Amino acid sequence: MNKVTINIDGRDITVKDGATILEAAKELNIQIPTLCYHPDQSIKGSCRVCTVEVEGIENLQASCCTLVRDGMKVRTNTKRVRDARKKVLELIIASHNDNCLACVRSENCELQALSKELSMKETRLEKIVSNVSIQDDNPSIVRDSSKCIKCGRCIEVCHDVQGVGAIYNLNRSFNMEIGTPLGKDLSEISCVYCGQCINVCPVGAIYEKTDIDRVWKALEDEGKHVVVQVAPAVRVSIGEEFGMPPGSILTKKMVAVLRALGFNKVFDTDFTADLTILEEGNEFLHRLNGGGTLPMFTSCSPGWVRYIENFYPELLDHVSSCKSPQQMFGALAKTYYAEKENVDPKDIVVVSIMPCTAKKAEAARDEMIDSGYQDVDIVLTTRELGRMIKESGIDMISLPEEEFDEPLGISTGAAVIFGASGGVMEAALRTVYEVVTGEELENIDFVNLRGIEGFKEAVVKVGDLDVKVAVVNSLMSAKKVLDMVKEGKADYHFVEVMCCPGGCIGGGGQPIPGTNEIKRKRVEGIYNADKKLALRKSHENPAVKVLYEEFLEKPLGEKSHHLLHTHYVDRSN
Amino acid sequence: MCIVLEDKTMEIIDNVGNTPDKLLEVLIAVQESSEENYISEEQLVSVSKGLGVTLSKAYGVATFYSMLSLKQRGKYVIQLCNSAPCYVNKAFEIIRAFEENLGIKVGEVTDDGLFSLEFVSCIGACHMAPAVKINDEVFGNLDRFKVKSILEEIIRRER
Ligand code: SF4
Ligand code: SF4
Ligand code: SF4
Ligand code: FES
Numbered sequence: 001m002n003k004v005t006i007n008i009d010g011r012d013i014t015v016k017d018g019a020t021i022l023e024a025a026k027e028l029n030i031q032i033p034t035l036c037y038h039p040d041q042s043i044k045g046s047c048r049v050c051t052v053e054v055e056g057i058e059n060l061q062a063s064c065c066t067l068v069r070d071g072m073k074v075r076t077n078t079k080r081v082r083d084a085r086k087k088v089l090e091l092i093i094a095s096h097n098d099n100c101l102a103c104v105r106s107e108n109c110e111l112q113a114l115s116k117e118l119s120m121k122e123t124r125l126e127k128i129v130s131n132v133s134i135q136d137d138n139p140s141i142v143r144d145s146s147k148c149i150k151c152g153r154c155i156e157v158c159h160d161v162q163g164v165g166a167i168y169n170l171n172r173s174f175n176m177e178i179g180t181p182l183g184k185d186l187s188e189i190s191c192v193y194c195g196q197c198i199n200v201c202p203v204g205a206i207y208e209k210t211d212i213d214r215v216w217k218a219l220e221d222e223g224k225h226v227v228v229q230v231a232p233a234v235r236v237s238i239g240e241e242f243g244m245p246p247g248s249i250l251t252k253k254m255v256a257v258l259r260a261l262g263f264n265k266v267f268d269t270d271f272t273a274d275l276t277i278l279e280e281g282n283e284f285l286h287r288l289n290g291g292g293t294l295p296m297f298t299s300c301s302p303g304w305v306r307y308i309e310n311f312y313p314e315l316l317d318h319v320s321s322c323k324s325p326q327q328m329f330g331a332l333a334k335t336y337y338a339e340k341e342n343v344d345p346k347d348i349v350v351v352s353i354m355p356c357t358a359k360k361a362e363a364a365r366d367e368m369i370d371s372g373y374q375d376v377d378i379v380l381t382t383r384e385l386g387r388m389i390k391e392s393g394i395d396m397i398s399l400p401e402e403e404f405d406e407p408l409g410i411s412t413g414a415a416v417i418f419g420a421s422g423g424v425m426e427a428a429l430r431t432v433y434e435v436v437t438g439e440e441l442e443n444i445d446f447v448n449l450r451g452i453e454g455f456k457e458a459v460v461k462v463g464d465l466d467v468k469v470a471v472v473n474s475l476m477s478a479k480k481v482l483d484m485v486k487e488g489k490a491d492y493h494f495v496e497v498m499c500c501p502g503g504c505i506g507g508g509g510q511p512i513p514g515t516n517e518i519k520r521k522r523v524e525g526i527y528n529a530d531k532k533l534a535l536r537k538s539h540e541n542p543a544v545k546v547l548y549e550e551f552l553e554k555p556l557g558e559k560s561h562h563l564l565h566t567h568y569v570d571r572s573n
Numbered sequence: 574m575c576i577v578l579e580d581k582t583m584e585i586i587d588n589v590g591n592t593p594d595k596l597l598e599v600l601i602a603v604q605e606s607s608e609e610n611y612i613s614e615e616q617l618v619s620v621s622k623g624l625g626v627t628l629s630k631a632y633g634v635a636t637f638y639s640m641l642s643l644k645q646r647g648k649y650v651i652q653l654c655n656s657a658p659c660y661v662n663k664a665f666e667i668i669r670a671f672e673e674n675l676g677i678k679v680g681e682v683t684d685d686g687l688f689s690l691e692f693v694s695c696i697g698a699c700h701m702a703p704a705v706k707i708n709d710e711v712f713g714n715l716d717r718f719k720v721k722s723i724l725e726e727i728i729r730r731e732r
Contacts, residue, residue, distance in 0.1 A: 165630060172639075
């Protein structure tokens with residue numbers, strides 16, 4: 001590729017042809033402020049905050065969308081540039097509901113940070129803030145248009161990454177806003193509650209519907225036995241809420257802090273992830289040998305389940321009937337565990353900590369009451385747990401490490417990797433291989449299924465059979481497979497689908513920012529956590545073995561069928 | 574009624590084309606086929622399904638163009654310009670004249686369904702401000718008396 005040399009603020013830099021001024025400046029460690037720019041999205045060039053002077057061009061240029069030319073001379077820090085940026089920001093602030101004191105994104109807000117960076121003072125412009133219009137008639141997502149700066153990032157992720165297209169820009173010019181069609185709530189259109197729009201929003205215009213206060217209330221209720229389960233992906237990201245690098249494995253400190261918060265038992269969704277592998281692995285073999293519908297799709301990602309229910313209901317037979325690990329946990333906590341511990345299930349409150357906003361909606365599904373009660377009572381995102389810990393004043397990082405409670409806290413490395421795209425498939429293959437062949441699997445690392453790429457495939461020899469598998473993440477990638485299946489062009493046996501880009505580590509409830517760079521580090525954390533464990537295959541989980549002996553009897557048995565499996569609904573209309 | 578509407582929308586889609594790039598054309602045709610000069614919610618949903626575009630996008634496009642409306646309008650849509658040139662030329666007097674003569678406010682439809690009033694941002698007739706557009710026709714250099722006679726003329730035609 002051709003190289004060009006340009007001069008920025010008096011320093012020369014050689015970059016590849018086709019780079020933007022912003023990228024070139026970064027190489028020189030010159031920080032040009034940005035607002036609509038997002039490293040993983042298309043260039044929007046709409047906010048003009050990144051403006052710079054280019055010699056020979058009269059108007060200021062937006063550096064995020066101006067390509068370098070050989071010999072170009074750029075000034076990023078002149079009075080004219082600084083004044084122009086301030087003017088732009090002043091206009092944005094004039095139409096922004098800036099009540100930072102009561103905003104979820106305070107101290108993690110790109111607009112607030114920019115305002116500080118540019119030393120903004122009180123604006124002289126008249127405030128014209130759109131009426132605070134909160135849209136939250138659904139279990140997961142809140143939209144507040146009075147905070148929206150109209151960058152369009154949420155639209156891009158919803159249309160181009162998730163293929164849902166629930167939101168779009170409405171009206172024009174001064175009245176332009178980002179929203180849902182016909183003033184409907186997200187629950188009335190095809191939104192899948194993935195929360196990816198939250199993760200890319202630079203400000204506090206979209207956030208999860210918070211349930212923190214319900215958890216506090218349960219914890220203070222003497223009559224309640226409150227148990228908590230934590231999803232695999234949370235342990236490698238919760239640290240980010242406290243300034244630790246992404247991918248730091250904080251499993252044991254997280255257990256300690258949950259106990260300190262007052263939960264009666266601290267359990268692990270990994271336990272039911274292992275259980276899922278046994279149920280789903282057996283379901284897969286059952287379909288394979290019994291002429292069942294193939295390919296079989298995994299079912300642990302509720303955003304994905306809602307997507308196929310909304311858009312491809314004719315293919316619902318392909319979806320595994322297994323409940324997600326979260327829901328299996330809830331159903332067992334209020335039956336098996338209640339019996340074992342002799343606690344009345346009506347007094348048990350099951351709280352989940354999830355990297356996911358769609359999990360809130362999943363827990364609220366009508367049919368998730370197989371224990372005789374609502375199986376999972378309250379779901380918090382990773383971010384909400386972070387806030388709860390901050391509210392409590394406990395310093396998680398300095399707490400001594402603690403272990404999960406038994407028996408629903410015992411798990412294997414196969415369960416940890418559920419948190420990353422490819423992990424469920426890898427975990428399933430580790431087990432299916434050994435169940436089918438009766439031999440020990442030597443190389444248990446299915447490296448080519450790992451990573452945040454949207455579409456991965458592999459052929460795995462299991463006994464005499466070549467098992468063809470695919471792993472997809474993000475709903476646009478899922479759509480590709482669905483269309484292939486529809487056209488009869490998919491010869492896969494088993495497909496893992498995760499709604500969120502990169503899998504649960506990139507979930508809509510995870511710490512912000514969650515750029516691809518950060519996701520890769522979380523993925524690394526996940527596989528490191530797996531490697532450190534002695535047991536790395538789900539069927540070797542001793543607590544799961546006991547669960548079958550004492551309670552469930554066998555995979556796909558009657559009790560499993562009742563508590564651990566579910567059905568789906570055509571929601572296409 | 575609903576079925577009839579959907580049939581009509583489907584017929585339009587068949588004629589104009591059922592691909593996403595035909596969105597604007599289809600929306601215009603659907604509106605033109607309506608007595609009340611607008612696209613109903615059901616029709617918008619049918620268009621989005623028929624062309625395979627998301628409802629949010631169909632709605633976004635329908636609300637972007639001022640010639641399209643999702644609200645019931647009159648047989649005669651009176652568009653009042655609220656841009657600067659009309660504004661400085663005392664457009665508000667003209668607006669009041671329309672409101673008084675028709676007995677409705679901007680944003681409303683007359684009881685007989687004949688007229689509706691709405692604001693738009695410039696109709697390209699600044700040289701004869703204050704101006705309004707009634708369906709496809711532009712009327713400029715208006716004053717209170719002209720407003721009255723324009724309306725009377727239309728009513729006469731409609732009788
Ligand atoms: S979105 Fe940012 S700037 Fe606006 S109120 Fe929230 S923290 Fe403050
Ligand atoms: S939650 Fe997901 S589907 Fe819903 S609006 Fe946001 S990005 Fe779109
Ligand atoms: S809601 Fe957030 S992401 Fe969407 S346009 Fe507004 S500021 Fe941007
Ligand atoms: S960051 Fe360059 S225009 Fe917004």
